[in-house]
Amino acid sequence: NAGVTQTPKFQVLKTGQSMTLQCAQDMNHNSMYWYRQDPGMGLRLIYYSASEGTTDKGEVPNGYNVSRLNKREFSLRLESAAPSQTSVYFCASSYRTGQGANNEQFFGPGTRLTVL
Amino acid sequence: GEDVEQSLFLSVREGDSSVINCTYTDSSSTYLYWYKQEPGAGLQLLTYIFSNMDMKQDQRLTVLLNKKDKHLSLRIADTQTGDSAIYFCAESINDYKLSFGAGTTVTVRA
Numbered sequence: 001n002a003g004v005t006q007t008p009k010f011q012v013l014k015t016g017q018s019m020t021l022q023c024a025q026d027m028n029h030n031s032m033y034w035y036r037q038d039p040g041m042g043l044r045l046i047y048y049s050a051s052e053g054t055t056d057k058g059e060v061p062n063g064y065n066v067s068r069l070n071k072r073e074f075s076l077r078l079e080s081a082a083p084s085q086t087s088v089y090f091c092a093s094s095y096r097t098g099q100g101a102n103n104e105q106f107f108g109p110g111t112r113l114t115v116l
Numbered sequence: 117g118e119d120v121e122q123s124l125f126l127s128v129r130e131g132d133s134s135v136i137n138c139t140y141t142d143s144s145s146t147y148l149y150w151y152k153q154e155p156g157a158g159l160q161l162l163t164y165i166f167s168n169m170d171m172k173q174d175q176r177l178t179v180l181l182n183k184k185d186k187h188l189s190l191r192i193a194d195t196q197t198g199d200s201a202i203y204f205c206a207e208s209i210n211d212y213k214l215s216f217g218a219g220t221t222v223t224v225r226a
Binding site: 004 | 120124164213
């Protein structure tokens with residue numbers, strides 16, 4: 001099992017450019033998440049998908065869109081990149097079994113994005 | 117609101133015990149987690165504790181939970197150089213969300 005994979009590993013964009021970050025998991029998890037990590041701020045949730053066909057906003061959704069393509073794949077799109085979106089982006093997945101259940105999340109290796 | 121707090125840095129001598137502390141705010145959190153992040157890598161789940169437990173031990177790791185004070189700690193016995201990393205505490209906020217602390221950078225010195 002590869003677990004959670006993310007592409008690309010590194011990316012440099014110019015302000016205003018667009019790009020899509022890809023994420024896939026092979027653990028048959030039903031929930032998937034996108035986080036960004038900034039120094040001294042921990043991880044902040046951008047969007048999540050509780051199950052195939054649904055997506056919801058997290059804490060910091062502005063400037064991003066997501067697509068849950070199928071059960072395995074969850075992509076994050078930056079339509080018009082800004083320097084404030086320079087960050088490390090992590091995708092995660094979990095196998096939730098119900099309300100109040102353990103929601104341990106498994107993380108990918110991250111995408112390091114710089115917007116100039 | 118949700119706010120998980122951790123001290124930012126910890127320096128420990130190799131072979132000593134490390135204790136990383138965390139406070140959380142949501143008394144309804146059912147699970148609390150400790151993650152480890154090595155340089156350039158993603159987060160790896162170390163351990164978790166269910167809210168009705170006071171302590172959980174897993175090899176060199178001991179988690180203590182004080183629900184009254186909303187305080188969580190992670191003790192690493194016999195700390196090794198490979199334990200140098202950033203450690204994140206996280207609480208479950210609702211069915212889907214984990215709220216993370218800012219992370220504690222642990223440096224192990226010889």
